[in-house]
Amino acid sequence: xxxxxxxxxxxxxxxxxxxxxxxxxxxxxxxxxxxxxxxxxxxxxxxxxxxxxxxxxxxxxxxxxxxxxxxxxxxxxxxxxxxxxxxxxxxxxxxxxxxxxxxxxxxxxxxxxxxxxxxxxxxxxxxxxxxxxxxxxxxxxxxxxxxxxxxxxxxxxxxxxxxxxxxxxxxxxxxxxxxxxxxxxxxxxxxxxxxxxxxxxxxxxxxxxxxxxxxxxxxxxxxxxxxxxxxxxxxxxxxxxxxxxxxxxxxxxxxxxxxxxxxxxxxxxxxxxxxxxxxxxxxxxxxxxxxxxxx
Amino acid sequence: xxxxxxxxxxxxxxxxxxxxxxxxxxxxxxxxxxxxxxxxxxxxxxxxxxxxxxxxxxxxxxxxxxxxxxxxxxxxxxxxxxxxxxxxxxxxxxxxxxxxxxxxxxxxxxxxxxxxxxxxxxxxxxxxxxxxxxxxxxxxxxxxxxxxxxxxxxxxxxxxxxxxxxxxxxxxxxxxxxxxxxxxxxxxxxxxxxxxxxxxxxxxxxxxxxxxxxxxxxxxxxxxxxxxxxxxxxxxxxxxxxxxxxxxxxxxxxxxxxxxxxxxxxxxxxxxxxxxxxxxxxxxxxxxxxxxxxx
DNA sequence: GTTCCGCATGAATCGATAG
DNA sequence: ACTATCGATTCATGCGGAA
Numbered sequence: 001x002x003x004x005x006x007x008x009x010x011x012x013x014x015x016x017x018x019x020x021x022x023x024x025x026x027x028x029x030x031x032x033x034x035x036x037x038x039x040x041x042x043x044x045x046x047x048x049x050x051x052x053x054x055x056x057x058x059x060x061x062x063x064x065x066x067x068x069x070x071x072x073x074x075x076x077x078x079x080x081x082x083x084x085x086x087x088x089x090x091x092x093x094x095x096x097x098x099x100x101x102x103x104x105x106x107x108x109x110x111x112x113x114x115x116x117x118x119x120x121x122x123x124x125x126x127x128x129x130x131x132x133x134x135x136x137x138x139x140x141x142x143x144x145x146x147x148x149x150x151x152x153x154x155x156x157x158x159x160x161x162x163x164x165x166x167x168x169x170x171x172x173x174x175x176x177x178x179x180x181x182x183x184x185x186x187x188x189x190x191x192x193x194x195x196x197x198x199x200x201x202x203x204x205x206x207x208x209x210x211x212x213x214x215x216x217x218x219x220x221x222x223x224x225x226x227x228x229x230x231x232x233x234x235x236x237x238x239x240x241x242x243x244x245x246x247x248x249x250x251x252x253x254x255x256x257x258x259x260x261x262x263x264x265x266x267x268x269x270x271x272x273x274x275x276x277x278x279x280x281x282x283x284x285x286x287x288x289x290x291x292x293x294x295x
Numbered sequence: 296x297x298x299x300x301x302x303x304x305x306x307x308x309x310x311x312x313x314x315x316x317x318x319x320x321x322x323x324x325x326x327x328x329x330x331x332x333x334x335x336x337x338x339x340x341x342x343x344x345x346x347x348x349x350x351x352x353x354x355x356x357x358x359x360x361x362x363x364x365x366x367x368x369x370x371x372x373x374x375x376x377x378x379x380x381x382x383x384x385x386x387x388x389x390x391x392x393x394x395x396x397x398x399x400x401x402x403x404x405x406x407x408x409x410x411x412x413x414x415x416x417x418x419x420x421x422x423x424x425x426x427x428x429x430x431x432x433x434x435x436x437x438x439x440x441x442x443x444x445x446x447x448x449x450x451x452x453x454x455x456x457x458x459x460x461x462x463x464x465x466x467x468x469x470x471x472x473x474x475x476x477x478x479x480x481x482x483x484x485x486x487x488x489x490x491x492x493x494x495x496x497x498x499x500x501x502x503x504x505x506x507x508x509x510x511x512x513x514x515x516x517x518x519x520x521x522x523x524x525x526x527x528x529x530x531x532x533x534x535x536x537x538x539x540x541x542x543x544x545x546x547x548x549x550x551x552x553x554x555x556x557x558x559x560x561x562x563x564x565x566x567x568x569x570x571x572x573x574x575x576x577x578x579x580x581x582x583x584x585x586x587x588x589x590x
Numbered sequence: 591g592t593t594c595c596g597c598a599t600g601a602a603t604c605g606a607t608a609g
Numbered sequence: 610a611c612t613a614t615c616g617a618t619t620c621a622t623g624c625g626g627a628a
Contacts, residue, residue: 036601078603081430082395088383100377106420108403108488114619115602116484119434122619123602124486125401135376139414189411191419193403200599200622209601446621483620 005239005249005266009259012231012252016059019250024063025138025226028214028238030073034086046079049086050093056231057094063229067138069221070099073107073209075126081119087127094131102137103130103192107213110197128194143219145187214238218245236262298520300534300544300561304554307526307547311354314545319358320433320521323509323533325368336549341374344381345388351526352389358524362433364516365394365426368402368504376414382422389426398425398487402508405492423489423508438514440482447480509533513540531557
């Protein structure tokens with residue numbers, strides 16, 4: 001029986017109050033970065049960022065289960081030639097709230113934004129900050145093991161010289177690969193560097209971050225029927241991935257256009273699932289298995 | 296004619312005073328992390344780390360040229376299940392000293408230490424913090440260009456009409472491109488993620504970083520005959536690389552065993568130079584005299 | 591069914607110019 | 610002097626239609 005996401009339209013500072021304490025297993029979110037996405041969101045300034053975020057993180061601390069995890073995707077921008085310090089300040093302040101700053105994963109982007117400047121290179125990484133309420137938390141490491149051995153050797157053989165120079169570490173990546181290829185291969189635990197590309201389709205809009213990112217953290221920190229929360233839902237990537245992975249999901253979005261789009265998406269999904277159950281179309285289930293490698 | 300490194304035995308808090316102000320083009324160093332290498336700097340505790348480092352960074356600020364760069368390789372350790380915050384606190388304090396925190400490069404380690412812990416994965420990255428005295432500094436970006444990706448071979452083979460003119464992004468993001476400008480392009484600028492392997496030669500050195508790391512920064516931030524400083528020389532990797540790249544180099548090391556080893560290494564190099572020096576130019580000997588006068 | 595190939599898309603930043 | 614706007618610059622990827 002498919003789970004249905006719980007969606008809220010509104011400012012998460014308000015909407016979060018409707019969520020019971022100690023009820024969420026995993027929060028994965030990518031809030032609007034300072035002075036970014038001005039066209040869609042109001043645009044939180046660099047100076048006021050920490051002050052703006054702290055009431056939200058306070059609520060997130062309340063709703064998270066003691067064994068749960070909060071993954072925050074963020075990156076500071078450059079201001080007058082310097083990296084801003086608001087992310088560091090945010091970490092320090094969140095610790096005062098009671099959060100533990102457990103780990104910092106790195107999202108190493110294979111395709112980062114282009115551009116050239118006289119005194120800096122393109123920014124190819126973002127922070128994935130892990131916060132917890134307690135030193136003990138649920139982590140299902142086996143769920144994200146990646147293959148190694150012959151598989152990696154064969155793959156490396158086919159890479160160009162360029163690729164060998166720039167990217168021949170397969171240990172930290174390999175997400176989203178077809179699981180059937182891994183059968184019979186040895187697997188190892190990944191590292192704290194996640195090396196994947198941003199999604200850039202040539203359609204109307206692309207996702208905030210690639211599906212593999214929430215997928216990886218959902219695998220790592222939750223099991224089926226656990227609950228995943230994204231207080232900055234956007235186009236609903238995290239919620240959609242969680243839903244397909246049989247997790248309960250809660251999404252909050254302040255922009256009606258995004259909210260309605262996600263709502264439509266799940267309404268139509270519900271429809272197709274009904275017909276799927278009736279005709280049990282082979283093609284659809286293969287498609288789902290291939291794309292998300294779940295279940 | 297080969298340059299000779301200038302070596303100091305002692306605590307860099309003292310030894311740095313012997314170096315003239317505004318004389319260094321690049322500082323690349325990997326200081327002992329908190330609670331590591333206890334025998335050398337007496338085991339700097341996590342709590343006292345910032346306090347210990349600030350007098351050193353103060354001196355480094357003094358000796359660096361206005362156009363120079365300071366690259367600090369550091370990573371916070373885990374204390375009681377949490378990442379320590381001393382690196383963030385250090386950045387904030389160094390900014391108060393007058394340093395600009397220009398950029399944070401990531402060293403993505405291809406082969407990181409093996410191991411497994413119940414609630415964290417292997418640590419596959421370290422920070423390479425870039426600090427400067429001014430917004431304008433020397434950066435020789437062309438010296439570190441890397442081969443272009445394979446996509447270019449096919450992509451640039453036959454250009455479409457839109458490729459031949461400037462093609463602005465449809466969404467008003469401000470991006471645009473003129474692909475025809477790329478014809479014949481074989482190299483591109485790198486990103487701020489440096490993806491190289493740790494060296495695993497079985498020498499009994501503790502935690503020297505791979506030669507490619509200082510080499511990359513020396514290429515990027517200095518030219519020949521510029522001066523490179525490593526106040527925590529260790530086994531002398533940075534100094535040796537700088538020397539071979541025809542940069543002047545200054546190394547400070549507190550441990551006699553390390554110091555003597557590096558000195559021996561360059562003494563033997565000197566031997567082979569003596570025979571060459573009989574036909575040496577005026578300029579070179581003047582240079583050597585000046586260097587030794589500093590000691 | 592595959593593979594090939596064209597194309598649109600970026601959580602950007604700097605410096606010059608205008609108000 | 611100080612702020613706001615605008616043009617220039619850049620590269621790897623996934624998608625979809627064609628071969």
